[in-house]
Amino acid sequence: MSSFVVALDVGGTSMKGGLVSETGAVLHSERRPTPRAEGPDAVVAAIRDFISHLATAGDGTPEGVGLAVPGLVSETAANYAANLGWRDVPASDFTSLDVPVLLGHDVRTGGLAESVFGAGRGISDFLFLPIGTGIAGAMIIEGAPYGGSSGWGGEIGHVPVFPDGEQCACGQLGCLETYASAASVGRRYSLRAGLEGVRAEQVVSSDDPIAIEVWDEAVEALSLALATYTLLLDPSLIVLGGGLSEAGPALFDPVRTRLVKRLTFRDAPPLVPAALGVDAGMLGAALLGWRAAGRPDLGPDWSADVRSAPSVS
């Protein structure tokens, strides 16, 4: 029998849960929809139910529970999440199991996993930037994810890159996310081409002049934001993740070229793909679960190749 923790990554549309052993083996994983439309309390109840259900898939009682959630988060409470409607939900509300629980911010928890045993293993200062429906960063500073004075640190998706640019959903003008998220690339191309529902991956691989223009603007926005980050925080590495990073060289090559060109008096940090893919949040939650259980030492020897776990969806 091996001991395990319950790990859960709560997203706006789905929740990914798993049982993770002290050697980092994913013993079980499962996905459920997030019942966001049913209101904040229903989501908390669904999380509680999911955690209890996951625990029954293990052999024995979990040592701890780790949760990655969106919004403003402390280790002991989910203070605010606009898309889930949460206000000050204590960690203990998320589980009826009598085991220690730790909460983490979704992107910073993914960054923690990349930092401990993923693409940033052994690197004390780097940026983890998942590019998906939105864009947010985990700033790893002196070996730990940094959330700033109030927990809003790392919102690089809302760094203005084009003054007086297009309005972002957040209300500001010219945000990075408005140009370079996967959702924005698809939306901006569809709008200009007079089409509906074109996906970012189709835009990236297209030689249609409108697609080239939209992609070029996304690359320009990214290189600007990454140059700013590099000049401010001097990372030794930039790790790109999320759905858009699957574009591979079509993303990495032009962004790298422009970043290098933009930085005149210093070297650009290397740009590398994330190692843990969409599982980063759940695996980071597992690290939190083990920390809750009094095992902060676990993780550095875990394999980044842990994604072949038995899965139920």
Ligand SMILES: [Zn+2]
């Ligand atoms: Zn914005």
